Amino acid sequence: MAPFGFGSPVFPQARRVKGRYAVGGRGYLELGSPLFAVVEAWAKILTKTPLIDWGGAALHVESVDLVDPPAFGDGIGVLRTVTPVVMKGSGRGPDGLRTTRQAFLLPWEPEFPGYLAQSLQRKAETIGVDPDVTLEQIIWMGAKRSFDVGDGKKIGAPVEVRLRGAPETLGMLWSWGLGQANSAGFGWIAS
Known part of the structure; x- marks a missing residue:
């Protein structure tokens, strides 16, 4: 088992085109792992990476935010x-x-x-x-x-x-x- 996952890049303002993935404008990419060391290493690398080639789409890295999971206090x-x-x-x-x-x-x-x-x-x-x-x-x-x-x-x-x-x-x-x-x-x- 590989303890990490990710979502697709999301571009909230991109114009939707039927049958194709909407790309364009500002967006975000979420990566995650239950192992903090993995998240920490990604954050360190991504802060020094100005550009990610995601299947031919150029993603310009402007910032990296670490997000904690919800508390789930009630189980x-x-x-x-x-x-x-x-x-x-x-x-x-x-x-x-x-x-x-x-x-x-x-x-x-x-x-x-x-x-x-x-x-x-x-x-x-x-x-x-x-x-x-x-x-x-x-x-x-x-x-x-x-x-x-x-x-x-x-x-x-x-x-x-x-x-x-x-x-x-x-x-x-x-x-x-x-x-x-x-x-x-x-x-x-x-x-």
Whole structure:
């Protein structure tokens, strides 16, 4: 597991064009990790980097801000992703036999909640925080999206979930993202 994630660059004033990503004007890019040393290293490098080439779009770095995760003092977190959550399932058909190794799950499929809950606990164990985190509810599900990544496609959908757990664990998930492939930009939490 790679303990970091990121969202797509956002340009609030860019003119929307159907079928294309809106680019132009002032914007921002969010990067995150539950490991402070990773965030600190990024901040140090980015403050000395005047330009980032993001898939052909020139991003001029004007400032770098460190943002702490919400406190989650009551042990409840409502997290909404701005990028699709990628989750792989068992790949088994109705007869219980494995039919594929690339069984991407969507939030409305029966296996999704269980696999997402397992992913949340595994992330907590990886970082060394309390793994007693519960997926209480999937509140909202966005449209299915697929992206070419490397030699294939990753399929997912954005979600909003209600989680219960230790405040530190919820903060870690907010900083890392939901699901799999966070280091490829999937499952980024809206701040």
